Amino acid sequence: MSDFLQALKAKNPGEPEFIQAVTELYESIIPVLDKNTALRKHNILDRIVEPERLVTFRVTWTDDQGKVQVNRGYRIQMNSAIGPYKGGLRFHPSVNQGILKFLAFEQIFKNALTGLPMGGGKGGSDFDPKGKSDAEVMRFCQAFMAELYRHIGPDTDVPAGDIGVGGREIGYLFGMYKKLRNEWTGVLTGKGLGWGGSLIRPEATGYGNVFFAENMLETVGQTFKGKRCLVSGSGNVAQYTIEKLLQLGATPVTASDSSGYIYDEKGIDTKKLEFIMDLKNNRRGRIAEYADAFASAVFVPVDAKLDYNPLWNHKADCAFPSATQNEINGKDAQNLINNGIQLVSEGANMPSDLEAVNIFLSNNILYAPGKASNAGGVATSGLEMSQNSLRLYWTSEEVEARLKAIMRNIHAEALATSKKYGHERNYVVGANIAGFEKVANAMIAQGVV
Ligand code: NDP
Ligand code: 2IT
Numbered sequence: 275m276s277d278f279l280q281a282l283k284a285k286n287p288g289e290p291e292f293i294q295a296v297t298e299l300y301e302s303i304i305p306v307l308d309k310n311t312a313l314r315k316h317n318i319l320d321r322i323v324e325p326e327r328l329v330t331f332r333v334t335w336t337d338d339q340g341k342v343q344v345n346r347g348y349r350i351q352m353n354s355a356i357g358p359y360k361g362g363l364r365f366h367p368s369v370n371q372g373i374l375k376f377l378a379f380e381q382i383f384k385n386a387l388t389g390l391p392m393g394g395g396k397g398g399s400d401f402d403p404k405g406k407s408d409a410e411v412m413r414f415c416q417a418f419m420a421e422l423y424r425h426i427g428p429d430t431d432v433p434a435g436d437i438g439v440g441g442r443e444i445g446y447l448f449g450m451y452k453k454l455r456n457e458w459t460g461v462l463t464g465k466g467l468g469w470g471g472s473l474i475r476p477e478a479t480g481y482g483n484v485f486f487a488e489n490m491l492e493t494v495g496q497t498f499k500g501k502r503c504l505v506s507g508s509g510n511v512a513q514y515t516i517e518k519l520l521q522l523g524a525t526p527v528t529a530s531d532s533s534g535y536i537y538d539e540k541g542i543d544t545k546k547l548e549f550i551m552d553l554k555n556n557r558r559g560r561i562a563e564y565a566d567a568f569a570s571a572v573f574v575p576v577d578a579k580l581d582y583n584p585l586w587n588h589k590a591d592c593a594f595p596s597a598t599q600n601e602i603n604g605k606d607a608q609n610l611i612n613n614g615i616q617l618v619s620e621g622a623n624m625p626s627d628l629e630a631v632n633i634f635l636s637n638n639i640l641y642a643p644g645k646a647s648n649a650g651g652v653a654t655s656g657l658e659m660s661q662n663s664l665r666l667y668w669t670s671e672e673v674e675a676r677l678k679a680i681m682r683n684i685h686a687e688a689l690a691t692s693k694k695y696g697h698e699r700n701y702v703v704g705a706n707i708a709g710f711e712k713v714a715n716a717m718i719a720q721g722v723v
Contacts, residue, residue, distance in 0.1 A: 276300070282323060289372025291599060295379050295624060296323055298631065298643075302706035305695055316722070318714045325378065326359075327351040329425050330371070333399060335417040338407055347418050349397035349425055349433070352378035355716035358429055359395030360385055360652060362436030365443065367402040374398060376599070377436070380623055381652070383709030384645040387684045390656035395431055397422070403438045404558075415446035423451050428459040428662070434655050435464045437598065440510060440555075441476070460662025463655035472658035473670040474677060475651075479621060480514025481674070482650015482681050483594060483642075487619040488522065489685035490640040493699075498522040502541075502590040504610075506530045506583075507597035508554050508561050511621040511648070515594050516547050528585055530597060531561040533576060535585040540570035582606050589613045596621030604629030611637050620644035635700060646688050646705035653680045 279297060286292055300319075307313055333345040348371065351359045361381040364374070374396050382394030401414055426433060435444055444464045451461055458470075465471035474481070484498075491497060501524045505512050508529040516526045525541040529550060538546065549567060553559045565573035574584055586593065586606040593615055595601055599622065602610075607630035610618065617640040620626065624644060626634065634641035654677055661667055668676075684705075692704030 278319060286372070286375070289375060291376040291624070292372045292379065294600075294628060295376040298624075298628060298702070299379075299383065299706050299710065302703045303710050306707055306711065312718055313714055316718050318717055321717065322353065322382070322710075322713065323379070325350050325352050325375065326354060327425075328371070328375075329422075331421040333401070333414065333417045333421065335410075335413045337410055343414075345399050345401045345414070345418075347397070347399045347421060348374050349422060349431070350374050350378040350395060351425075351431055352394040352396070353382040353713060354393035355713050355720060356386055357391035357393045358427075359431035360392035360434075360655065361394055361396040362398075362434045362652075363439045363443075363447075364396070364398035364436040365401045365403050365438035366398070367400055369398045369400045373599070377623055380645050382713055383706065384649045385652055385656075386709040386712040387646060387687065387705060388649050388653040388656060388680055389683060390653060390680075392432075392652065392656055392659075395433070396436070397433055398436065398439070401438075403443075408442070411443065412446045415443055416450045419447050419450035420454070422447075423454045426451075426461055428461050428659070432460070432655070432659060433462055434652070435510070437509070440464070441466055441471075460659050463658040465658070470658070470662055472654060472661055472673055473668070474673040475654045475658055476510065477514040477517070477674075478654035478677055479511045479648050479651030480516070480596070481518045482653065482677055483511070483515055483596075483619055483621045483647045484518035484522065485650065485678050485681040486642055486647040486685055487592065487594070487617055487640075489682055490617060490619065490642060490701075493689070494640070498524040498592075501525065501592050502527055504528045504585060504588060504590045504593040506535065506585055506595050506601060506625075507622065508550055509597075511651075512594075512596040513547065513551055513554070515596055515621055516542055516550075519594075520544055520547065524592070527588065527590065529561060529564070530585055532597075533560055534562060534574050535583075536561055536564045536571045536573050537585075537588060538564075538568060538571035582609060586610050587613065590615060592617040592619070594619055594621050595625035597625070598622055599624045600627045602626040602630045604633060606630060607633035611639070615639060618642070619647045621648050623648065631702060635702065638699070640699075641701060643702050643705055645709065646684050646701055649684055650677050650681055653677060 378396035385392040688704035
């Protein structure tokens with residue numbers, strides 16, 4: 275292992291996801307570091323892995339039984355070289371500093387790839403929204419913002435949603451920010467339509483991922499028509515991935531949540547997708563109910579004894595992991611390959627572990643890392659910021675056209691960069707180097723700060 279990675283590990287104990295994310299980027303950029311002496315002179319590598327600022331705070335709120343609850347809140351302001359810190363908030367019991375640091379680190383390069391002026395950040399809490407009443411979620415969001423508000427602002431740091439944070443939570447967070455600051459500004463993205471939100475922002479991550487995958491298929495003269503697709507997750511990203519796949523003539527056959535997955539051999543059609551959206555967004559139920567509602571589907575519960583996820587062991591052409599980090603391990607990747615997978619495009623952040631990534635690359639399938647393929651969400655957040663600053667709204671056609679163009683540019687840039695560095699069609703190398711160069715050049719230009 276390199277001295278750099280060894281020192282990183284020693285300095286960031288107990289943060290395996292952060293080490294994993296940095297390792298993947300570092301291995302891609304070695305040729306750039308070797309060639310560019312300015313990067314070494316300005317010690318960009320050691321600087322870029324250190325958060326500019328990391329805030330952690332107590333969040334105290336009262337549950338419906340009158341009991342006082344305590345959670346831990348975080349905001350990681352990772353890099354502001356090319357714009358205000360930008361990135362989501364995650365509310366999930368697994369949230370810790372290492373997970374948020376990996377997400378904030380990925381966000382730096384993803385945001386750079388969009389071509390919009392956004393730095394990298396991430397935040398959240400170990401709060402678990404599952405099973406909480408609306409009133410409890412509101413009180414938690416208000417307590418969270420009562421501290422966070424002093425660290426953010428439309429030109430400083432602009433949070434958005436991620437796992438466990440959707441339109442409802444953004445509404446409560448925004449309301450509290452506005453009350454505390456007495457100021458209506460675009461300080462959060464993912465706001466509701468009619469109070470500053472952008473059309474297509476809810477759809478953007480899933481749609482963007484499918485656009486990216488469509489661009490990859492184009493390079494081999496293919497389309498989505500008739501392709502069977504595996505999708506994991508059943509939240510925001512998964513839902514709109516399925517929607518766009520249907521519009522393009524593909525057949526999505528799976529969806530999942532943390533209790534298991536459904537496999538629908540006839541395919542998830544528009545009506546069945548409506549069922550999933552109502553189940554997850556309104557009734558907040560479990561995906562198992564899908565198999566009760568539709569005879570063509572089976573539900574497979576999570577089996578902790580297995581060292582692979584059977585969702586990835588079905589015959590399919592394309593896969594869209596859209597739940598969480600490290601949901602595809604080496605065995606899953608091999609199962610996908612054995613079942614003839616042609617394309618894997620990541621909706622989630624870092625859903626494939628390092629072994630899985632290497633298996634995809636060595637089998638020469640079309641493989642898109644999340645920082646390129648899921649950038650449509652944050653890109654459309656950037657478009658929401660632009661609309662808020664202009665104090666006007668664009669139509670859904672206009673926003674979707676811009677999103678599509680941004681995804682096309684990211685694809686073209688990652689592909690061209692992979693070629694330039696002698697790894698043609700390796701989108702990992704292409705995206706990592708293209709994102710890194712933009713941020714590193716800005717850091718060099720701005721001096722040692
Ligand atoms: P949601 O909260 O809307 O949905 C998350 C989905 O993933 C749910 O089905 C959830 O199941 C499942 N899930 C979450 N954690 C786990 C886990 N530990 N094990 C198994 N299943 C799990 O989140 P999003 O759809 O917004 O986010 C999904 C992924 O996409 C994340 O990796 C996120 O970082 C990434 N992403 C999101 C963007 C956005 O704009 N929202 C943008 C770019 C990336 P359950 O309900 O049972 O917990
Ligand atoms: O991981 C991500 O890119 C997001 N959760 C979206 C971030 C944003 O600011 O829209």
